[in-house]
Amino acid sequence: MRWKNALINTIRETPKEAETVSHKYMLRAAMIKKLGAGIYDLLPLGLRSVSKVMNIIRQEMNSSGAQEVMLPVLSPAELWQETGRWAVYGREMMRITDRHDNQFALGPTHEEVITDLVRREINSYKQLPVNLYQIQVKFRDEIRPRFGVMRAREFIMKDAYSFDRDEKAAMESYKIMFDTYNRICKRIGFKYRPVEADSGAIGGNMSAEFMVLAETGEDTIIYCENEKCGYAANMEKAVFAKPEPQTAAEEPLTKVHTPNIKTVGELAAFLGKKPEETAKTILYIVDEKKMAGAVMRGDREINEVKLKNVLGANEIRLATPEEILEKTGAPVGFAGPINLREKGIRLAIDDTVAGLKNTVTGGNEQDYHYTGVNRGRDYQENLAADFAKAQKGDRCAKCGGILNEQKGIEVGHVFYLGTKYSKSMKATYLDETGKSQLMVMGCYGIGVTRVVAAAIEQNNDENGIIWPMAIAPYEVAVVPVNVKYAEGMEYAEKLYTDLKAAGVDVIIDDRDISPGVKFKDADLIGFPLRVVVGEKNFKDGKVEVKLRREKNFELADKDAVFGMVAETVRREKTVDTGALR
Ligand SMILES: [Zn+2]
DSSP states (O other), X not given: OBGGGSOOOOOSSOOTTOOSHHHHHHXXXXXXXEEETTEEEEOHHHHXXXXXXXHHHXXXXXXXXXXXXXXXXXXXXXXXXXXXXXXXXXXXXXXXXXXXXXXXXXXXXXXXXXXXXXXXXXXXXXXXXXXXXXXXXXEOOOSSOBTGGGBOSEEEEEEEXXXXXXXXXXXXXXXXXXXXXXXXXXXXXXXXEEEEOOXXXXXOSEEEEEEEEOTTOSEEEEEESOXXXXXXXXXXXXXXXXXXXXXXXXXXXXXXXXXXXXXXXXXXXXXTOOGGGBEEXXXXXXXXXXXXXXXXXXXXXXXXXXXXXXXTOSOEEEOOHHHHHHHHXXXXXXOOSTTTGGGTOEEEEEHHHHTOOSEEEEOSSTTEEEEEEOBTTTBOOSEEXXXXXXXXXXBOTTTSOBEEEEEEEEEEEEEEEETHHHHHTTOEEEOTTSOXXXXXXXXXXXXXXXXXXXXHHHSEETTEEOOOGGGOSOSEEXXXXXXXXXXXXXXXXXHHHHHHHTTOOEEEOOOOSOHHHHHHHHHHHTOSEEEEEOHHHHHTTEEEEEXXXXXXXXXXXXXXXXXXHHHHHHHHHOOOOOOOO
8 A cells, every 4th residue: 555545644632532542542543533422434444454353253263164144234123022132132222113113123242133044044953053153233322432442332243153952062162162262362463361251141151251461451350370270260250269167166146336337447446356257248139129138258349240140130239228227227337147037138148258257247236236146056048159259369269379360351252052042032953853952052252343442452552553463454564764765765666566466465655744754653553564764774775674562673684675574474473373272
């Protein structure tokens, strides 16, 4: 590409709406242009990166045996009503009504559409397994679209769906996708981590997220420092080794006057105890119906995703002070497990509380707590389970090693779905004996536009983007410092033509502008390799070759540059895509 003819209007100032590095640089580097809240034009540079991501995905999906389809964006309401998600999805789903008053969704995901296709196309075990995927726009009406294409209302996604005859075969399909996602992440050039994930609203009981590691990431990953162990999970799912049950002799239950004491810290200090010797009781409203008490060791936080799951709830929220007072008779801060069930409140205790002896709890009465509280003798829970937030420094449940935390950006997700959709939509096949069986499904997504933004979040500096070679809009920028210097220009033109002929993605900055602007633009857009042809060096037979990620350039012999550049591009795109483990 010749820069003179290219639509690349870089922006010097940081646009006001940009909150994140990727959003800022994508706008400034002329990759995207905002059209409305959460909707963006993909400009030529942006589309080039997005297309490269799509190509890598497509190649890896095809080689995994999956087949590409293209499903409509518009999907009839009736399909969503079959699974109940027309109601469940709420306002996040964009809906339209046609001239005949038929309702449609602008697809936020495609389980219903694909299951409908497969139930009509496949009826025999001989046609299974099948894995169908598409790369297409999706719509989600985010309450607050932000971070550019990271959380847009319209975005490009790769979604795949596998259909198998039984659970065992479905697990095989899942494993193939897990490996495929690893290859895709490696080819893109990500530093990333696959982590165990909660299966959330979509259902199923096995899932993993592919997290791009970046300090600016919104997600927290818990991982084991023991590399041989390899345990990693997102915060919602992460578990840790629970302490051994205590064995101290039981002390008598004592009611203590604790005026004006509300926090765990105040309480522990008042009683001369450590926070981990206390237990706090948090009250929740479950599915807008019943109240539940969740008891957690005083020094730890509740993981509400886990709690929701152990309560078997669709939704939980903290009870309001009014609800707490009405139901327990005590204001906020004094709830405790003793006599709570008698008030019609379901009692869940975390595993960290189960083994505590002689703990301190609220008294369900204003300004009173109990000490010497013992499970079994003083209260009995409805359920004991793990709903604690794992944290840095905890012990790994798998190997006993130390857990640590890091930030990440989710770019991919693989789910084992089971028969959730095949059951409600009656997607069945006939087995060898002629018996009708439900297909067992998995689904697998990658946020394509999000991948591009995540790559920028992971690879940037104060001057701009530092693209991994595999998805850079152009791999090489040839920059003649002064286009009026004929010999240098002639060389630059020839290098440009030769590189192009060799299959290198190259742009020549043939603009007649100051070199300072050229260098700033090249750094901002972040071409991995830059070749600068300047008059002084060129007269000595030398040309500057610089990797964007490195500080210094190399002064190369002008005749060696073509080979050097072509080889660097080739090498940087070659990665070992062997499975991670
Ligand atoms: Zn471990």
